[in-house]
Amino acid sequence: MQRIIYFLTRNKDFILFISLLSICLSINLNYNEYNKSKLLNSSNSFFSTMYNTKLTISKYFNLEYQNRLLIEENRKLRYQIYNSVDSLKYKSELEKISYDVTSASVIKNSYSYSNNFITIDVGKKDSIEVDNGVISSKGVVGIIDKTSLNYSRFISILNTNFLLNAKLKKSSYFGVLSWDGTNINRVQLKDIPKQANVVIGDTIVTGGNSLIFPKGILIGYVDSFKLDNSENYLELEINLATDMANIENLYVLNNNNIKEINSLDE
Numbered sequence: 503m504q505r506i507i508y509f510l511t512r513n514k515d516f517i518l519f520i521s522l523l524s525i526c527l528s529i530n531l532n533y534n535e536y537n538k539s540k541l542l543n544s545s546n547s548f549f550s551t552m553y554n555t556k557l558t559i560s561k562y563f564n565l566e567y568q569n570r571l572l573i574e575e576n577r578k579l580r581y582q583i584y585n586s587v588d589s590l591k592y593k594s595e596l597e598k599i600s601y602d603v604t605s606a607s608v609i610k611n612s613y614s615y616s617n618n619f620i621t622i623d624v625g626k627k628d629s630i631e632v633d634n635g636v637i638s639s640k641g642v643v644g645i646i647d648k649t650s651l652n653y654s655r656f657i658s659i660l661n662t663n664f665l666l667n668a669k670l671k672k673s674s675y676f677g678v679l680s681w682d683g684t685n686i687n688r689v690q691l692k693d694i695p696k697q698a699n700v701v702i703g704d705t706i707v708t709g710g711n712s713l714i715f716p717k718g719i720l721i722g723y724v725d726s727f728k729l730d731n732s733e734n735y736l737e738l739e740i741n742l743a744t745d746m747a748n749i750e751n752l753y754v755l756n757n758n759n760i761k762e763i764n765s766l767d768e
Contacts, residue, residue, distance in 0.1 A: 601716060602756040604628055606636075609653070613746050616683040618658040620644060622752060625652045633714055635755040641720035641743040642666070642708060643752060654754070659721075660686055660746050667709035668721055670698060676709040679721065679740070686746055688725065691738040698736065700727050706740050713760045 610621035624630050626649050634646040636656045644656040644664070657664050662683045668691055669676035677693035691706060704724040710717025722740040730737050 600758050602629065602758060604630065604754040604756070606654075606752045606754055608750055608752060611747075611749065613658065613660050613686050616662050618660045618746075619647075619655050620658050620749075621653055621655050622754070623653060624754060625650050625654050627651050628754075629756065630654045630754055631756060633760070635715040635719075635757075637715070637719060637753050637755065638744045638749050639751070639753075641722065642715060643744055643746065643749060645714055646754065658746065659689060659742070659744075666715075666721075667711040668706055669709040670694070670700065671705040671707045671718070673698060676711070677735075677738075679706075687742055689722065689740050689742060691740050692730065692735065694727075694736040694738060696729060696734055696736055700724060700736060700738065702726065706738070713757050713763060715755060 604624055606622040606624045608620060609623050612618040612620065620636075620643070622636070630646060630649050632646055632649060634654075634656075635642070636644045636646060642659060644658045644661075645666075646654050646656045648655040659666075660681055662681055664679075664681060666679040667676060668679040675694050675698040677691050679689055679691050681689045694700065702724055706721045706724065708715040708717060708719040708721065720743050722742045725739045725741045727736050727738045729735070
């Protein structure tokens, strides 16, 4: 009790000020409709702002959730496509090959060196293995070369050591795809027979012979071509379908039958 009395005595001036201020505000609001209305409007504005902020935050997190759903739906759709004989129009034993598709996000990307690598957020725990193919929503981006429990690294298509069997979509002519290390938007396709009726704008896709990628996955489009030194084959400049400097959501392809097929060559 003495502490309460001591507190009131010590702070009597402040308590008196607050009391008088409360009385004045009460009288002012009760007898002045303008001020009362202004205070109510200010309160409404404050709570409206808070509500809108909450709504914006909710929409942001909901958008992120919807984006994850879209990625998963895209993954399922690609799984169906890559395992559909009719969709890929296989004309060999590759028709029987099935692929698992795993969604992944880029956590480290490089494209300014001669030999570029990209790290993604899936690994052995997600059944990712060395030599799995990696694609974007627009086409081929690389091949897995290292895995840990939670992460994987893949050789980018922008790597001078990257080689891939590729073909003209409109015919069966195929060659070897590589990168000369100069332009990050362009790769090269060599060993195309000169009798191939190549025109600028032709679509280049995976040939399927490597078994890493299904046949028919988009790579890019012919920008120019010329005869090589032997004058028996064409060298094609290919504009990549995927912007390698701007990739985020990817898909890892695992050929379920590749080990069995490769065992036949042992």
